[in-house]
Amino acid sequence: MSSPSPVFSVRRQAPQLIEPAVEQTPRELLHLSYADGQLRYNIPIILFYKNNPSMKGKDPVNSIREALGRALVYYYPLAGRLGEGPDKKLMVDCTGEGILFVEAEANIKHEQLGDSIYPPCGSFDEFLYNVSGSEGILNCPLLLFQVTRLTCGGFIVAIRLNHTMCDGPGFSQFLHAVAEIACGKQAPSILPIWNRELFNARDPTCITLPEFEDGTHNSQNVAVTNSTNMSYKSFFFYPREFKALRNHLPSHLKNCTTRFELLTACLWKCRTAALGLKPDDVVLVSFPINSRGNHQNMHVPLGYYGNAFVLAAVSSRVNHLCDNPLGYVVELVKEAKAQLSEGYVKSSVDRKVIRGRTMQTTFERMFNITLADNTHSGFDEVDFGWGKPVYGGIPLVRLGSSAYSRCNKNGMDGVLVPICLPSSVMERFHQELKIMTQ
Template sequence: MASLSTSSLVFTVRRCEPELVAPAKPTPHEFKQLSDIDDQDGLRFHVPVIQFYKYDPSMRGRDPAKVIREALAQTLVFYYPFAGSGGVIDCPLMLIQVTRLKCGGFIFALRLNHTMSDGDGLSQFMMAMAEMAHGARAPSVPPVWQRHLLCARDPPRVTCTHREYEEVADTKGTIIPLDDMVQRSFFFGPADVAALRRRVPRHLSKCSTFEILTACLWRCRTMALQPDRDEEVRIMCIVNARAKFDPPLPTGYYGNGFAYPAAVTTAGKLCENPLGYSLELVKKAKNDVNEEYMRSVADLMVLRGRPHFTMVRSYIVSDVTRAGFREVDFGWGKAVYGGPAKAVAGVVSFYVPYRNKKGEDGIVVPICLPGPAMERFSKELDYLLNDKAVSGKKSTFIASNL
């Protein structure tokens, strides 16, 4: 594991006036219904994505801003709901910015209202833009709206346990404040993942990389934040449910098709037990998601007024290593980095594919914590990844003074 450099850069940017990009051809004028998975309070925000592209001599003389603007207009003909309408007041559904660099490369940045799409749907849209930039007349994967597929049943009925939407009182002020927040990115290569696997029982050693990393980060983060030992803490894993349906959601569906099931335990149990304890909790939460679970979430949204997911002592992780953001090629090759722009302060981390300076492929995870907690987090993580400590002392759990 290596902590990637976060030294600040100072540079001058000349910003042009923003402009509205409309679909290149007339599109239907109609009302589009969101699904009951889309329409929840926790998704009413803009999710930022950023892509970095190197200079490509073969594209000399081509303006990336012009190429992307034209590709966007053509793509919006097919994805016209993203264009919005006069009913969206002072809050565009989508914002795109292209920053040309002196070296000849450029940065592509996008913000999308999360109620419209999840990571897979957004990646599908960006791939369609890339195809248009290469001269395609239509996306290779036709977009599918069909949000009725994930609407509540009639009558709605909650049939599963959804601890991710529990109302938890923050009686001790444990929601992480935004003051003094520090963001660092941690790189996990194959050797790091192997070191973590050696810490779990043999019957759990074939767990996925996502599961072992999530168990590790949840435990280290909880120890770093130092809640009281009897307080409940939870991890919520973003689970793509598209293939959980029978039949699966149609190819090209670009709405939100995920759940975030929660694993819940006390801080004391999480931090005092071996890594295998948190790993089993993560695996069980992931495996809870099936078609009935998704139907139950949609029904819960209708019955309970579309609640926000639980924020108190919660940590959410989302794996975008297979979303394909890095593969988006507007003509300048694949992105050097492609994916979420940052962690959501104190709440959400993303697992992003990354190649380090040594040419080693792995996963980079942005973590955002208060300064002192970040130092404790880094030390706990180093301890878990240190092979010499596998049979050594157990990490200590420090009670909170809150």
């Protein structure tokens, strides 16, 4: 699914800094974890809201702007600036300088946006203005918000987040705090907790993770990776599609396989078949797993909003992946998830410290796909008083990664999966997907 972006214009006010809504918040230097330090890039998020007649006379821009200032009293590190200490270890200086906020208006109704609200959101640059000098990681605002009013009374909230500060669930926690305050609460129902030392390396470090086989970096792989003719599409998986996928599984897997395992196995298998790689090439799928909860004995406290995930991964030769039924691939995904434990999480952090970013380079050579599950992050439930967003999640997708989002389209609840592939591969991928889901 993809559709052209409608033509419209956006008028923006000058960017402003939103500071915590008290005269002074704690001025301290807080260390980020090693897990945080590996994510030195910004991530975008977008939320689309329809008009709510019961909110007539209330301005979403002013409501969200005021609530942000009050929420930053509790989340004051987000109003600071990042710096580096010894060994390039990241620290946040809680200066209270604030986050960037842009007020805007678009001469378009929500209904006119159509399917362009779903990734790839072709108009995202209009909804999130790249304020000059703000796009860095160090010594820059850690958050950029743009709230755009629509002529129908709806609005759009677009955000750029410095990933070192939060993962998806952690940032969703902050957004829900802002929403609660916008709706009249005096304080967030879940108070933030720092505790970044939970995801620091051990002393001495110890790696016990499995090593993944290197793929063949052949000329065919280079040609696909360097392709400039890219295609971007979103695919919707409703109960009908999940039922069709589950029908491919043997009886012992049908009732114990989650939707995430089913979808991840399907996408990995179909994408690999579409790429047309050599039978003995190696491909890899990786996926972040949230360490919150007690299932990994990490004891991450309620309110922790830092990066609390570990990357699970599994590799396979192309012929094994393509020639075997879907149940075989599901078993691989399940085995990768089953490895997760407190020791796995600690070992993952230790490996990042010892090897830096070399693992990312290795993954890229193996034609990897990283698939993140955002269906439980709660971006689709952030209610500033106007109701839940029509769509809340990532606006963009790039080659080699995707994120699942919950979505209600045409009155049906489902999972949205944006995909980026070379145009020559996308049609084959679509055909492979049809075979699996019909």
